[in-house]
Amino acid sequence: MSYITDKVVTNEYVMPYIRFGKGKKTLVILPGLSVQSVLPSAAAIEKQYEIFCADYTVYLFDRREDIPEKYSVSDMAADTAKAIKELGLSDICLFGVSQGGMIALIIAAEYPNLVKKLAFGSSTACVTEGSSAVLKEWLSYALEGNAEKLYLSFGEKLYTKKFFEKFSDAFIYISKTVTETDLKRFITIAKGCEGFDVRDKICRINCPVLAIGDTGDKVLGAESTPAMAELFKDNPSFEMYMYSGFGHAAYDTAPDYTQRLYGFFNK
Numbered sequence: 001m002s003y004i005t006d007k008v009v010t011n012e013y014v015m016p017y018i019r020f021g022k023g024k025k026t027l028v029i030l031p032g033l034s035v036q037s038v039l040p041s042a043a044a045i046e047k048q049y050e051i052f053c054a055d056y057t058v059y060l061f062d063r064r065e066d067i068p069e070k071y072s073v074s075d076m077a078a079d080t081a082k083a084i085k086e087l088g089l090s091d092i093c094l095f096g097v098s099q100g101g102m103i104a105l106i107i108a109a110e111y112p113n114l115v116k117k118l119a120f121g122s123s124t125a126c127v128t129e130g131s132s133a134v135l136k137e138w139l140s141y142a143l144e145g146n147a148e149k150l151y152l153s154f155g156e157k158l159y160t161k162k163f164f165e166k167f168s169d170a171f172i173y174i175s176k177t178v179t180e181t182d183l184k185r186f187i188t189i190a191k192g193c194e195g196f197d198v199r200d201k202i203c204r205i206n207c208p209v210l211a212i213g214d215t216g217d218k219v220l221g222a223e224s225t226p227a228m229a230e231l232f233k234d235n236p237s238f239e240m241y242m243y244s245g246f247g248h249a250a251y252d253t254a255p256d257y258t259q260r261l262y263g264f265f266n267k
Contacts, residue, residue, distance in 0.1 A: 003042045003043065003045075004018065006018075007065075008083040010083070012082075013065065015061060015083045016037070016061075017060060017062060018039055018059070020046045020049075020057075021052055021055075021056045021058045022053065023052070023053070025057070026057055026093065027056045027095065027265065028059050028061065028084060028089065028092045028094050029058065029060040029061075030060075030061060030080065030094070030097070030100030031060065032096075032098030032122075035150060035183075036177070036182050037062050039062050042060075051258055051259060052258075055266070056093070059089070063185075064076075064083075067188055068188075070188070071192045073193060075192070077102075077107050081111045081114065089114070090113065091116045092114055092115055093116055093265040094107060094117070094119070095261060096123065098122050098123055098220075099189075101121060101123025102123055102198070105120065105201070106198055108205045109198065109202065109204040109205050110201070110204075112207070117208045117209075117210075117264070117265055118205065119212070120210075121211075121213070121257075122213055122217055122220060122224075123220070123225075124225075125198050125199045125228060126196065126199050127194070127197070130220075131219060131221060131224070132193075135193055138150060138186075139191065141153060142183045142187050147175040147176070148172055150175070150178075152171055152175075156218075157248065158248045160245065160253075202228075205235065208239075209237065209239070210240070211238070211239070212240075212241050212243070212251070212260070213226070213240075213243070214242065214247055216246070216247050218248060226240070228240065
C-alpha cells in the first residue's frame with residue numbers, strides 16, 4: 001500500500017487528508033459523519049478504492065482540526081473547497097457520502113470550476129424531520145457521554161440487520177476507544193446538519209451527476225435519493241441508481257459500488 005497521510009495548512013485552519021494512487025486524473029472523496037476520524041483506516045480505504053489507483057490520484061479529506069463551536073455543513077464545504085484549491089487541484093471528480101455528499105453538493109454548486117463530475121451516495125439536499133430524528137438520537141447518546149449506545153445506534157441505522165447483528169460486538173469494542181474529545185467533535189459536526197437545505201442551489205450544478213441510494217436507508221429514508229431526481233430534472237447528465245438490501249452504508253457494503261463509481265467517472 002502506498003497511501004500518504006498529510007495536512008493542508010492554511011491561515012485559518014489545518015485539514016488532514018490521505019492521498020493514494022498515481023494517475024493523472026483526480027478523485028476527491030468526502031466521508032460522512034463519523035464518531036471518530038476515518039483516517040486511521042487509510043489502508044482499508046485505499047484497498048476499497050484500488051480500482052482508481054492506476055488512473056487517478058485519490059484524496060480523502062477529513063474535517064478540519066480545531067473546529068469552531070458552531071460548524072455548519074456550509075462551513076465544512078467552504079473549508080474543504082479552500083483545501084482543494086490550496087493543493088492546486090481542479091477539474092476534479094468529486095464523491096461524497098451521507099454528510100460528505102451534502103458537502104459535495106455545496107462545493108459543486110458554489111465552486112463549479114473545481115468540479116468536473118459529481119457523485120454522492122446516501123445523501124440529501126435537505127435534512128427532513130425523519131433524518132433529523134436519527135441525528136437527535138445520536139446526539140442524545142453523545143451528550144450523555146454514552147459511546148457504546150452511540151456506536152450501536154450507528155451500526156443499527158447504517159447497516160442491515162444481518163450485518164449489524166454479525167458485528168455488534170465489534171461496535172461495542174470500538175466504542176471503548178472513544179474519547180471525550182471524539183464525542184465533543186462529533187456533537188459539533190452532527191449539529192452542523194441541523195437546518196441543512198440546499199434545494200435552491202441544485203440548479204447551479206450543471207456537471208454530470210450520479211446519485212446512489214438504497215431502498216432500505218434508515219438514516220435519511222428511502223425517498224431521499226429519488227427526491228434528488230426531481231431537483232436535477234433540468235440536468236440532462238443526471239443519473240440515479242438505487243440499491244436494495246445494503247442500507248444507508250451501501251457505499252461500504254455493496255460489492256459493485258466502487259466499480260459503479262469508476263464507470264461513471266470514466267464515461
